[in-house]
Amino acid sequence: MKYFVRGVIAALMVGSAGAAASAADLPHYKAPPAPPPPAFTWTGLYGGVNIGYAFGASSQETGGLSYISAGALGVAPLGSAWTTGQNLQGVVGGGQLGYNYQFNPWLVLGAEADIQAADIGSHGNAAIGIADAIGPHLQSVNSTKKVDWFGTVRGRVGLTLPSMPNLMVYGTGGFAYGQVVHNVGFADNYTFGGAALFGGGALGHGYYDDTRVGWAAGGGLEWSPSMFPSWSLKAEYLYVDLGNTRANSVPLNGGAPAILQGALGPTMPQFAATQNSPTRFHTVRAGVNWHFDPFAAIAPSSAGGALPSVKGPPPAFVDSYQPFQVRLKVAGVIPLDGHGTVFDSGAGYPGLGSIGRLSGLTGANGVIAGASTNTSSAIIPMLDAAYYLNKNWAIEAICCVAPHHIQGTGTIASDFARAWLFPPSVMLQYHVTNFGAFQPYLGVGVNFTTFWNTRVNNDTWGIPMAPGSPLAGLGIPAVLSTFQYATVAPSWGVVGQAGVDYMLNDHWGVNVDVKYIGLHPMVHSTVISFVPGAPALGAIFIPVKVSLPINPIVISAGLTYRFGGSLLSPLF
Template sequence: MRKLALAASLALGLVGGSAFAAGVPSLNAPIIVPPPVFSWTGLYGGVNIGYGFGNNNQDPGGLVYERFLCCIVPGSAWSIPDDPRGVLGGGQAGYNHQFNPWLVVGIEADTQATDVHSQGNGINGAPGVGAIGTGPHFAFASQNKSVDWFGTVRGRIGVTIPNLPNLLLYGTGGLAYGGVVQSVNVSDFFPELPGVIVGAGTNYDKTKVGWTAGGGVEWFPAPAHSLFHAFSIKLEYLYTDLGPTTLYGTSILVLTSPPGPGPTFFYSQTSPTRWHTVRMGVNWHFNPFAPDPVIAKY
């Protein structure tokens, strides 16, 4: 009898416990989906606008004369201030690959239209050469120069900031090329020969190739799930050098009175093509190579 009562008590306890458990909600923790890991890897494209300015160079030039009848005309030299400045803007495209949480390596190409130009004048006199000379003369030279467009193909290497994976500091450098237009005009005056003016002019319009280097900072300002999460803004500096140009010319007789042969000179004008660029831009990023997200099933 005692064993029968014990078995009945155990059965009643099991039934009551099951009923109680069925009425109590589950205490399992909710499933938390971690936020996606931020990555710079992928393609991008965008636009930029900025300002270009030069080094305020002094471009050297000079002329030499061939012998004029029985007279000797000494040569002369001058320098022309060259300080190019102007607005520029264009577009860029590139690819980044993030190798670890802090290292990002990429490549970028851009094309710019520019209003970077300069204009300058130089003047210098040369003394006479005694009895067989023509007396002193004064050479006047003017130069107009512009970079109508340029482009670059550059590597980029950058590092992210601790606790700010959406902020990138980078250095960049590579190939540069651009369209350079230059014109030089030279006139020479002889105070002791008031009827003689000699002049020359040369034009240059070619594509030149050089190098560029600089650095910048790029930042994704919008939260990961916002409408503008794929857009970044950047501030960038570049120094560009397309090398020097040297123009050569031979004079023509502009004016002589009384009519007759005049002196002939040969001149050269050398000018570097280099400038600084500060620009800001906006990029849209996308990664067609990213794997599709995995959706859990329960």
């Protein structure tokens, strides 16, 4: 019996050894190794946004005034020349688009174009006292410069280190262009014949508003975080030179004031004046870029059938959700208010201190009595772009530009100014989707409005003297005045929105929308004035500000297009 058991155990052991040997002879299958992560490269297209600050190069403006006729005086007064300082400064912000190509681990070449909205400005003035055969004069100039927007097209040369491939130091330079507005007010007040009553004066206004071209150069740093290789942060310095502008005057009031016409006749001497101004400034800005390479090769998903085909479970059902939306519409912008209050904003002329206190042009509250403004309506195109977080919640960006006229009314009755508005808004919306093709929505958001290409007109008018004021005691009913320039400060406000889309199919629909925008900017201007009965005062530059509540409603209608359902799933 024991020999039988031993035989069975021996047979089992031999069989086990044979099975193990057979298993060792079978082919061995291992999972393919994971592909290495792609090496970082700067090659590809990119686009992004930036914001920064511009400051001037402490430039000098030069100009002069000369008389071209003697008028009723019989002899032309002397002219003069001057220099005024200029120091541009203000906020800039915009977007950029470019392409890089990385030639090797340390060299990147590229090109970039950017466009910037700007609130860059400067203000300077000068006064010169002279005496001639006519008598003593006080000649003065008041100059303002603004850059409303600018752009560049530049090449870039970047250097990287193999040990830090996601950090690039670059230099850049190329072509620059931008909108430059140059406003200058000229004035000459004088006394003749030894009598203060027989004083004369002349006002002139020079204006330049056009697109200038020049050059730009600078450099910066750009860094792409390892965890977000498609994004980069940058810091950049850029010097921009848009060349020189010249503002030449046209005398605005060639005739003598009514109080003097009996003694001097209807004409006063005519002058010509000019002001030359360079437009040069530095910018420092920070930005973010998104990188993509549409020309990169697409890796195949398998090795041409070398691996066995394995069928998995069917993909999950994805409905026709369309996350992207674009609307193209026509809108009417209707100010609900638009009537501004005009304030004296400070010292106007050194000899007078505050015009509001000493001249009696304003009351105790600083308001110039009877002065107001009126803002026009506008019809404009509008573009909306939205991304739906899910079928009900969406984020929308609204973009348009709108021209407006600001009329002076009351004591400053004139075609005061014209301006362009860029009022982008960002909205959070809730869409009701329970009614099929009929999809109403509500939205709330924030608006930022910036103004550019603001220009004043050459109307001449009079600010009345308040009874009992020192200047009114001279027997002059009004200070003869004209607006020299105007700027409108950017304004933030809330936006309320209600609308409806009617979808004709999955992609196309029609839209009607109503928005209310809380828009209350502040207008800053300088009024050039002189008092014919007090020529020794010289030119009076009265700085004023206008509190301008526009608060428009925007009514729009147009087409809706939705797309992207096959590209992205809902975020939530």
